[in-house]
Amino acid sequence: MQVKENFTPTIVAFCCNWCSYAGADLSGNNRLEYPANVKIIRIPCSCRLNPMFILRAFQRGADGVILCGCHPGDCHYTTGNYYARRRMTLLFSMLDYLGIEKERTRVEWVSAAEGAKFAQTMNEFVEAVTALGENKRLEDLRCKQ
């Protein structure tokens, strides 16, 4: 896969409402920069993330998808992030099999106090996805205008 000049990947970040979304807000409060191609979608809990949403994102041309939730043991709903962890492990290995490199998908635990970790995670993730280049697998060309 060739890397285009000035390629900016489209990144979808799913953040749980209680920890990671607040962590993302905190990196804003602290003015910690991360690339603008990260777009956050707020979900109540990491366990709300239906694998369908990730497939949809890749189908519509996303280059990387990241899920952020509360640290294990800290879930607002007690066990949600454990479900998310298991589901994503399965989904990511399936995606890998379908040719979507493991680096394009990621799960990260970010607490509401970890604004710096959020920004750092996003910087690293964007860098990794940029290095891989555009995602062509699973992309539904009919969606392209």
Next chain:
Amino acid sequence: MQRIGVFVCWCGSNIAATVDVQAVADALAKEPGVVFATNYQYMCSQTGQDMIQEKIKELGLTGVVICSCSPRMHEATFRRTCEKAGLNPYMVEIANIREQVSWVHKDKAVGTEKAIILGRAAIAKVQLNTPLIAGESPVTKRALVIGGGIAGIQTALDIADAGFPVDIVETKPTIGGKMAQLDKTFPTLDCAACILTPKMVDAGQNDNIRILSYSEVEEVKGFVGNFEVKIRRKARYVKEDLCTGCGLCMEKCPQKKVPNEFNMGLDNRTAIYIPFAQAVPKVATIDANYCLMLKNGKCGLCSRNCTAGAIDYKQQDEFIEEKYGAIVVATGFNPISLDKFDEFAYSKSPDVVSSLEFERLMNAAGPTGGTLLRPSDRTHPHTIVFVQCVGSRCDASAEKGKEYCSKICCMYTAKHAMLTREKYPDTEVYVFYIDVRTPGKSFDEFYRRAVEQYNVHYIKGMVGKVVPEGGKLKVQASDLLDNRQIHIDADMVVLAAAIEPDKSARPLATKLTASMDTNDFFTEAHPKLRPVESPTAGVFLSGTCQGPKDIPETVAQAGAAASKVIGLLVKDKLIGNPCVAKPNELMCNGCSSCEKVCPYGAITYEDKPFRGPNRTTLIRRVACVNPAVCQGCGACTVACPSGAMDLQGFSNRQIMAEVDAICK
């Protein structure tokens, strides 16, 4: 198609400096469904809110998108604003263009572009929003307290004082719990019975409190405000309303060789018994495992001698069902079993005792009448070795003991050492410790008094071995500060056993769908900010069922739990969060996948009639979500194989619309 209004906030220069708000409003005005788009300096100000309300009324908006700060900041504000203008508050979406755009990106063109995309995503979501109405549920104004120790008693008294009826369910024949077994209490050395028994009497006489002793919780159904609890009243073979507690039956009972659990098995009781003199309720109970009449049908002495006619050998377990608005768990603790600690010779010598046993040996109402005597030969011990942290602060890999600090042992060991030295100044007292932990009001002063005034020998180090030999206990230990081995010929060894949650806690947690940690302590809804609530709505925690605590902390937590219960019971109705799961019954096949992942037990199944082919009716099992219990995490929506379960406010279609808008 919705009629959507878009309101872009400048937030002074916070947003406007890095985002071209005019360009954002212009771009979003072209989105399908948007009938109005504007920008304003401070959307959250009164003028800003007035403008939103005006436009809702003027243009008949059915959805509102606000591009502003984080929804964690002002979502509630804007929802209220829209509600006042007659719009359903759940028709509002926020695009976070401050914390997640203007504050993290410096380039204005980049920021503006991202703000437009986030605005589009919010518009795409609002297109699919549906008006949601928060459900209401009634509150049964009665509380249940499970456990009748000091935690349960205090909680019940506080709730009863506020005017609400409370039931205490206690598995033992009397309330009082562990505190009733204690001799003196640290750091003031007032006697436990003197401060506890008046509270027990208060609880017994309070019109709002019903004590269900010798009873257990059998089944819990329902949810916050509306619990239905089935309670087993175990057969005590004595009619509670007739027994006067005179104790004549205990004098007459021929079966006198029953280990007395109240005295930690250090003496015996009769088969019919009242655990201790100040028991509440003061009613006799027949121990069916030992009663000759119940076992062999031969005896009946108690029945013949009971002037009240209270004995009933044919009594059966009874079940009562009651409704409660709130449940408080106060199941307390037990010292761990010391059987695995062979190195201390606990099972080999009766003179090696646990601290709670020592407590009974020192207690004026105990088996020795308060004279400290060795259990083996009933002589006065001259050298006593106390060992701290027995089973506490153990290595996780060790198969015995607990990882946590039991918190109370340092203080009660100091108390025991001090009391021993005070009563018997000729006794040498050694305390072996890892650390002495005394962080409490007047705690360190108390410990220093034991060392400085009472000359208790505190030695930093652990006891390696205790060997019973020739009537003595040979104690081998190390002194870590002096770096030497110590050998002491002791008359008694007292082990400060770790404390663990009562065994009844785990099955109870399952019944309540309340969560526990790996040590079987109940987990709180938030370790710092919601310490007396369990994550399950309507279930509260009091005392050591949540973690090791001393008496003042337990009483404080009991009061806190009571105030939370009162706060719940004063409400006539509970208003729920409408963003809850909702099954599509036509798609649901009743497979139970969702029920298994629900952490709150909010999902049940019902057989419902559906229209079948040729005007027939089919009965199918479908999932039902109780909106009062569901907290809206969405775990079930992903578990559902047929895609029947969806989350209101965060539906599959809404989130996918956001994904589409972002990836376009």
